[in-house]
Amino acid sequence: MKYRSLCGMCPGYASNIGRTACIDDYRRHFGNRMTLAIIAPGGAFVIIFRTRGGAYPMFYDAIKNEHGMKHDPFKAMIVPRPIGWISSLAPDGIVNLAPYSFFNAVSDKPHILVFSSTGYKDNIRNIDQTGEFVFNLATFDLKDQMNTTSAMVAPDVDEFQLSGLTPAPSRMVAPPRVAESPVAMECKHLQTIELMDIDGKPSGSWAVFGQVVGIHIDDSLIAGGRVHIEKAKPIARLGYMDYAVVEDVFALPRPAVNADGSVAAE
Ligand SMILES: Cc1cc2nc3c(=O)[nH]c(=O)nc-3n(C[C@H](O)[C@H](O)[C@H](O)COP(=O)(O)O)c2cc1C
Numbered sequence: 198m199k200y201r202s203l204c205g206m207c208p209g210y211a212s213n214i215g216r217t218a219c220i221d222d223y224r225r226h227f228g229n230r231m232t233l234a235i236i237a238p239g240g241a242f243v244i245i246f247r248t249r250g251g252a253y254p255m256f257y258d259a260i261k262n263e264h265g266m267k268h269d270p271f272k273a274m275i276v277p278r279p280i281g282w283i284s285s286l287a288p289d290g291i292v293n294l295a296p297y298s299f300f301n302a303v304s305d306k307p308h309i310l311v312f313s314s315t316g317y318k319d320n321i322r323n324i325d326q327t328g329e330f331v332f333n334l335a336t337f338d339l340k341d342q343m344n345t346t347s348a349m350v351a352p353d354v355d356e357f358q359l360s361g362l363t364p365a366p367s368r369m370v371a372p373p374r375v376a377e378s379p380v381a382m383e384c385k386h387l388q389t390i391e392l393m394d395i396d397g398k399p400s401g402s403w404a405v406f407g408q409v410v411g412i413h414i415d416d417s418l419i420a421g422g423r424v425h426i427e428k429a430k431p432i433a434r435l436g437y438m439d440y441a442v443v444e445d446v447f448a449l450p451r452p453a454v455n456a457d458g459s460v461a462a463e
Contacts, residue, residue, distance in 0.1 A: 259271075268436075268437060270436065271436075272298075272434070272435075272436045272437075273435060273436020273437060273439075274436070276433070276434070276435045276436065276441070277433030277434065277435060277441040277443075278298040278299070278300065278301075278433055278434040278435075279298070279300055279301060279431070279433055280296050280297070280298050280300060280335040280343070280431075280432060280433060280434060281296070281297045281298075281300030281301075281310065281312040281332050282294065282295075282296045282297075282332065282333040282334065282335045282343055282346070282375065282378070283295060283296075283297060283312060283320050283330050283331070283332060283333075284330065284331045284333060284357075284364075284372045284373060284374060284375065285319075285320050285323035285324050285327065285329070285330040285331075285372050286323060286327055286329070286371050286372045287319075287322075287323050287326070287327070287352065288323075288326050288327055291352065291353055291355060292355045292356070292357055292364060292372065292373060293319045293320050293323055293352070293355075293356060294333075294346045294356035294357055294360070294362070294375070295318070295319070295320055295346050295347055295356065296335060296343050296344075296346060296347050297312040297313065297314065297320075298433075298434035299312060299313035299314075299315075299402075299404075300312040300313075300332075303406070307408050307409070308382075308408065308409035309387065309406055309407070309408055309409070310332055310382065310384060310406070310407050310409060311404055311405065311406045311407075312404070312405055313392070313402055313403065313404040313405070314402065314403045314405070315401070315402050316401060316402070316403075317401075317403055319352045320405075321389065321403050321405055322352075324386050324389070324405055324407070325386070325389055327371065327372075328385060328386040329370035329371055329372055329383075329384065329385055329386060330370070330372055330384050330386070330405075330407055331367055331370065331372050331373070331374045331381055331382065331383050331384065332381065332382040332384060332407075332409075333374055333375040333378040333380070333381045334378050334379060334380035334381070334429060334431055335378070335431065335432050336378065336379065336429050336430050336431055336432060337430035337431075337432055337442045338377075338430065339362075339375075339377055339378060340432055340440070342360040342361065342362050342377070343360075343432075345359060345360035346359065346360050346362075357373070357375075362375050362376070362377055363375070363376035363377060364376065367381075367383045367411065368383065368411050369383050369410045369411040370383045370384065370385065370410065370411070374413060379414070379415035379417070379418055379429045380412075380413065380414055380415070380418070380426075380429065381412070381413040382409045382411070382412050382413075383409065383410050383411035383412070383413075384407030384408060384409050384410065385407060385408050385410050386405070386406075386407050387406040387407055387408055388405075388406045389403055389404070389405050389406075390403070390404045390406075391403050392404055415429070426443065426446075427443055427444055427445070427446045430442050430443065430444060431443045
């Protein structure tokens with residue numbers, strides 16, 4: 198018989214005894230608690246000590262990725278992630294369209310977007326070769342078409358045709374935009390960077406940066422001198438197969454700060 202941690206937070210874990218089994222047992226049976234037990238050779242155990250739930254927040258080594266759950270929870274906690282629905286053109290004129298949730302705006306002077314591809318996919322190759330792409334807004338009404346365009350199809354398949362979407366001409370770049378999408382941003386390629394890990398090892402993921410050179414906005418979204426994006430019902434990625442839809446918006450003006458750093462009274 199020996200002592201073993203079942204929770205992954207106590208000295209048993211630190212000394213590396215039964216680590217993986219501990220996390221599994223702990224998650225399955227006890228929730229977020231520190232639990233010490235006596236383990237019999239056959240695996241049966243008797244609990245000798247348990248903290249109250251939540252006393253020790255879960256922590257795990259993110260490089261070893263020992264979260265002990267069925268699915269990696271990382272993306273479920275970086276939420277909601279906007280979806281870059283990216284159209285591009287191959288040098289031979291074949292159109293490509295696919296969604297990327299590793300996507301965001303990273304600068305507003307100038308307007309710069311980035312998306313990242315796990316693997317050197319068709320859009321990355323097209324953009325590296327032709328230097329242009331379009332970001333289309335994915336909305337709740339277009340969720341099924343957006344999902345269809347994520348199918349891993351051969352480079353000569355036009356995802357507009359595949360999903361029944363209409364290519365509309367762009368104004369300043371060659372790739373078409375999605376006519377049904379209420380917002381589109383025409384972009385010129387800036388940089389493609391292969392991401393490296395902390396050991397300098399190439400990850401096989403590629404980040405593409407583009408500067409926005411033209412923006413289309415459906416008139417129905419504009420009122421009172423501003424864009425009411427909730428009217429478009431944009432969708433965003435959560436973890437697993439889950440999505441969120443943007444329908445409720447609240448405003449939070451920033452606090453005014455005095456010269457001495459104190460927050461000014463309203
Ligand atoms: C909502 C959603 C988000 C996605 N995000 C990404 C992503 O961030 N990076 C990635 O490499 N693939 C992502 N995918 C998968 C790509 O869309 C898929 O691999 C697609 O076939 C790539 O197309 P391409 O090879 O024509 O460029 C996502 C799929 C969906 C449905």
